[in-house]
Structures are given as structure tokens and as C-alpha cells.
């Protein structure tokens with residue numbers, strides 16, 4: 307299959323793993339150019355991963371060979387960079403969240419549709435072996451009909467390790483917009499789309515002191531809720547609960563559990579690609595570890611970009627697509643709106659459940 311040329315915009319903290327996988331793991335991808343506002347980062351990335359072109363954003367977008375733009379900028383820039391890419395005739399795959407506002411998210415989908423282009427968004431972790439195994443277990447009936455789920459992401463934020471942690475506490479940040487996409491995308495993939503949500507939010511610590519380098523000692527004014535408790539009513543009738551928090555010093559909670567009519571499923575960390583996966587069935591009152599059935603159990607970030615490349619070449623659907631990302635974006639806003647308005651929020655959007663990945667794929671490929 308003819309390779310798909312990719313241009314990467316944003317050479318910060320997360321770019322390393324994408325650069326590695328897009329240049330070394332996925333056969334269908336060829337990284338042609340890298341860009342960033344900071345040229346020192348661009349040059350370093352190009353040199354380290356042997357990428358032919360280290361250039362400005364404008365130059366990257368003007369390159370007629372580039373078919374997919376991978377947008378790894380910070381959330382506040384996601385929509386603007388995606389829109390520029392679409393207007394330059396490029397398909398675009400963006401880190402999460404798709405956009406900060408629902409309006410921007412919708413605009414991206416509409417622009418792509420009107421131009422016959424694809425939009426995709428992280429997370430693509432649900433395409434990893436861990437969650438694909440869970441999907442197979444549910445589809446094969448191991449826990450019966452899913453009736454409920456829980457999800458917990460509790461930590462104390464990112465100012466102790468991230469060199470530029472401000473964006474995590476500004477509009478479009480907070481634990482729901484930062485980590486929620488992993489949990490919600492995994493849940494939608496396993497349980498289907500959501501009909502309505504409600505929630506409560508708060509800011510426990512209005513100021514955050516950075517303890518990472520190089521900004522050690524700087525104070526961040528927190529502008530977004532840092533503890534969100536949400537309830538989801540899935541279209542299939544199941545009820546999900548979720549807590550995402552940057553306000554918790556320690557917790558001993560599971561990541562995601564799904565409770566079915568015949569048993570329970572313990573889903574691995576949706577911010578990773580592997581296991582472990584456990585099942586408890588009603589007739590056998592103990593947890594059994596289930597061997598992971600699918601590939602891509604190591605950090606395979608970029609698998610969604612490769613999946614988009616296959617979609618471009620074959621005309622099939624891609625899994626981490628804009629409709630799924632927009633549905634997740636709307637769910638996240640729904641929790642915040644419901645808390646502000648003290649009511650349930652009815653989702654306007656829905657999405658298709660992405661197809662399962664085939665088993666026994668050759669490393670570096672996604673289709674048989």
C-alpha cells in the first residue's frame with residue numbers, strides 16, 4: 307500500500323512517542339515534515355528522527371505531498387491549527403481534546419465534511435490490546451448485558467513533572483478535559499454512546515505551585531474545575547459513574563469496571579495500551595486474569611493516525627474519528643454544564659461504536 311505522508315505540528319513533551327511510532331512502527335506512515343512555534347524543538351525532532359523537513363507551520367501546510375497533519379499542540383491551539391490544516395486541504399489528526407469548545411469541535415467536523423477530508427483525534431489507546439480484549443469479552447457475552455460502569459482517575463495534577471503545566475489548569479484543561487477522553491472513549495467503545503449526563507464539579511486548590519523544572523516556584527491560578535463527579539446514562543440503558551480529579555493525594559480505586567448481568571469486567575488503565583484484564587463470572591465468585599487477545603500492548607500512540615492512513619487508502623472507516631471525539635467532548639462539557647445548571651444535560655450528538663481490530667495482526671499493520 308502506498309505510504310501516506312504526514313506532517314507533525316507541535317514538537318513538545320508528547321511528540322517523542324509519536325515521532326518514534328510514526329517513523330519506526332507503522333509501515334503505512336512516512337513523516338515528511340515537522341513544525342512548531344519553537345524552531346529549536348523542530349530542528350531537534352527532525353535530527354533525532356531523520357525527518358527531511360524542519361520548517362514553519364505555514365511551510366508544512368503548503369507542502370502538497372502531505373496528506374495528514376498530526377496536531378500535537380496544546381489544547382487552546384487545537385482547533386485553530388486543525389482548521390488551518392483542513393483549509394490547506396489536509397486530513398487532520400489531533401491530540402485530545404478535539405477542541406476546547408463544542409462550537410469549534412462542530413466547525414472542524416463540518417469543514418472536514420464539506421471538503422471531503424477526515425478528522426481524527428486522540429486518544430487511540432482504545433485500539434490497544436487491553437481494551438480490544440475487553441471489547442471481545444463483552445461481545446462474546448462473558449459478562450452478559452452491561453448494566454453499569456465505574457471509572458476513576460484521581461491524582462494530584464501535573465505541576466510536579468510537566469515542564470509547562472499551566473495549560474492543565476486553564477480553560478480546556480482540568481482532569482476531565484485532560485484525562486476524561488481516555489476513560490470516556492474507552493467506555494463509549496465498550497458500552498456505546500451516551501444519552502444524558504449529570505455531574506458536580508469543584509476547585510479544591512485555587513492556586514497551584516509548580517515544582518517541576520524549569521518553572522519551579524511559579525504559581526498557576528486555577529481557572530477550571532479540578533474535581534468532577536459525573537453520571538452517564540448510556541443509550542443502551544446502562545448507567546456509568548466517573549470521577550476525574552487533580553485534587554486527590556492518594557487513592558486505591560480501580561480504573562474502569564463494567565458490571566454485566568452475568569459478571570464483572572475489570573478494564574485496564576485506558577491511558578495505556580496493554581492489560582491486565584480480569585473477569586468475574588456469577589457462577590465462579592473470583593476474579594480471573596484473561597490473557598490479552600490483541601496486539602499493540604506497548605505504547606502505540608499514533609495507531610489512530612495509521613488507522614486514518616488505511617482509511618484514506620482503502621475507503622474504510624477510521625476508528626478514532628471526529629464523531630467519536632466530538633461525542634466525548636460533548637459528554638465532558640455536559641458534566642460541567644449539568645453542575646453549573648443543577649440539572650441533567652441531554653446529549654445532542656451520538657456516534658458509531660468503532661469496529662474491533664482484527665486479531666493476530668502483523669506488527670506495524672492494522673488491516674489483514
Ligand SMILES: NC(=O)c1ccc[n+]([C@@H]2O[C@H](COP(=O)([O-])OP(=O)(O)OC[C@H]3O[C@@H](n4cnc5c(N)ncnc54)[C@H](O)[C@@H]3O)[C@@H](O)[C@H]2O)c1
Nearest residue numbers: 316317318319320342343344378379380381383401402470
Ligand atoms: N504530555 C503528555 O504526557 C501528554 C499525554 C497525552 C496527551 N497529551 C496532549 O498532547 C498535547 C501536547 O501536550 P504536550 O505535553 O506535548 O505539550 P507541550 O507544551 O510540551 O508541547 C506543545 C508544543 O506545541 C507547540 N505549539 C503550541 N501552539 C502552537 C501553534 N499554534 N503552532 C505550532 N506549534 C504550537 C509548543 O511550542 C510546544 O512545543 C496536548 O493536547 C495534551 O493534552 C500530552
